[in-house]
Amino acid sequence: MRLHGGALSPVRARMCSAAASSLPFRAMLDVRSTIADALRSALDALGAGPDVEAVVERSKRPEYGDWSTPVALAAARVLRRNPQQIAADLRDRLAAAPIDAVRAWTVSAPGYVNAHLSDAVWAPAVIDNALQLAASIALPMPAGHSVSPGKTLVEHTATNPNKAAHIGHLRNACIGDTVARVLRRTGHQVEVDNYIDDTGVQVADVTVGIRDLGMQPDPDEPFDQFCSRVYVEVSRRYETEPALLQRRQAVLHDLEHGGGEVAEFVKDLARRIVDAHLATMRRFDIEYDLLTWESDIIGLGFLERALELLRAAGAIVHAESGKHAGCWVMPPEGLGADTDDDETKVLVKSDGIATYTAKDIAYQLWKFGLLGLDFHYHRWSAADEHGPTTTSTHAHTDAVAATFGRAQRVINVIDARQAYPQSIVQRALRRLGHEREAGNSIHLAYEVVALTPAAGKVLGIDVEAGREVVALSGRKGIEVRADDLLDRAIEHLSAKARDAQTAHAVAAGAVRYYLLKFSLTQIIAFDFDEALRTTGDTGVYLQYAHARAAGILRKVPDEARDAALPTRLEPVERALLHLIDGYRLALAETATALSPSILTVYAFSLASALSDFYEHTPPVIREEDPVVRSFRRRLVDATRATLADALHALGMAAPDQV
RNA sequence: GCGCCCGUAGCUCAGUCGGAUAGAGCGCCGGCCUCCGGAGCCGGGUGCGGGGGUUCGAGUCCCUCCGGGCGUACCA
Known part of the structure; x- marks a missing residue:
């Protein structure tokens, strides 16, 4: 066992x-x-x-x-x-x-x-419950868990629109998407936003590379990969050509004021990259309700309004001297005008450009409906009815009738390194008197993805001697692109999969499972062999288990007899029943802790229990006792339904055949 | 310096609010196909970084020390 x-x-x-x-x-x-x-x-x-x-x-x-x-x-x-x-x-x-x-x-x-x-009471009830699972009806929370009132806004992905997405970005997206799915499954009202930082340093870098260095895409080079290349090259050139940094500064200045030719260029660049990101994420079945643009936060006066509110509340002050001279800063609680304290955070730099955190504060205020301003909205792609809505600065003709923002609770899926700026956002809410919203601002922190020396070797990257892992860095070109990883996984699986569609579904599920199964506080030491494995504790194993169950159901006729029980249940049958019975609790614990790995552990246990049952009871199809045959078919049916539900909550396909 | 995170089997990791004999996967060795799809199953293990403390009971809580990572920017 x-x-x-x-x-x-x-x-x-x-x-x-x-x-x-x-x-x-x-x-x-x-x-x-x-x-x-x-x-x-x-x-x-x-x-x-x-x-x-x-x-x-x-x-x-x-x-x-x-x-x-x-x-x-x-x-x-x-x-x-x-x-x-x-x-x-x-x-x-x-x-x-x-x-x-x-x-x-x-x-x-x-x-x-x-x-x-008493098996006679318990076993049929567990099976009936499982067979009642319907995706459209939220599962009630068991004792000890509750559904948060109002809307929960989940922000995730938020990859800078200047390069192809890598596995670090994909971990973020998988966590956010799974949390959103689990919350919806447990009856929460959820909105998913993807924040586009189109006025930041990183888009400026690529802009410099294209406009000042004249870099061009190679024939057939996808745009996002081209930009990744530009990003690395520009970062390298800064070291020998400091004058380029002034070019970047000029770009940032234009972006801050908006409207000009550079701003239009960047907007177009960002749009194209966002399209690439959406396409990448869609391959993993990740979708968004709304794309929110940093340039709109500036263009629609959100930033200005937020700074006004902060000034009026005395939360930020203009430093006249000291190391922050000329900046608008937010000192920690109780320090008043001591603008030199270590805990003091700069929100507007002395050159007049706001920091990312300042814009994030404005955005967070909007999320809670505390800003008194709203975006204009329209569909991102006119051709795609099911695609996301996007914000815009100017009213658009195909206005989308929907209410975004005004959330009761906000979950920001952002890596653990950004704990400090996230705490500043929370501090700002508090300083504005929004104590409740500050408490409902959740930084869902997760650790980064790093490369093992073995993975580094595959990519031709030297891992410093003595280091256990090397951090991913888009700027240095140290990365595994999300699309490339999925392509590898598809290639790896295609020999045994029945068709291309199945290979894709199983490969995407395998990658998702790999990125979700670690605790959020654990750094993922990425390893190709481990990520592409198809045996053991993997997404492939889970999906295979589901297909096995579906196979039994295809072969054994549904006799629809009364739910009579065998005189005695086997230990493997009782173990399976307990796992099925535990689904609601596992889902609720995942929702409460906002921790997808709780659900991956559960799903693997359920699939293992099914394999155990499969191996240690005679084939259902050959069972001659009609009561036993009928019971076991129902047990397999209940397992399949539960496993499918769990897989869907994890954002994975539940194929009937692989 | 200060703050956060990590340290559990050879390797990668589960083990939420303290509960019975600490589990999985990988790897290695050995088994299992007259049977529903073998991407499976079964067997093989002197492991909670060290030391104190609290408790009837500690991988889990407290103190301390040691290793490692990250943060502490007018980057994000």
């Missing part, structure tokens, strides 16, 4: 107000919550008090039971009694509670109380 309760995080219940449940699922059996409710009552009756939490978790070993609680151990201190006695007491009280799904309660040392489920 490879799959055990321990492969999942222990699942527990905390007594909270009952989760809101949408009507079609009202009857959904939730054994864990039911036990937790009864346990709470029993603890209260014993006088344990609210400090003793009604914790219910999966039993660590099947012989203990299905669900267990260690609360007698914690209660022992409060009640000054022997934990074994308390456990026995709890067992008696729980046994007296009418819980249909539990057939027996036992006590095990040193003081656990264990629930043993």
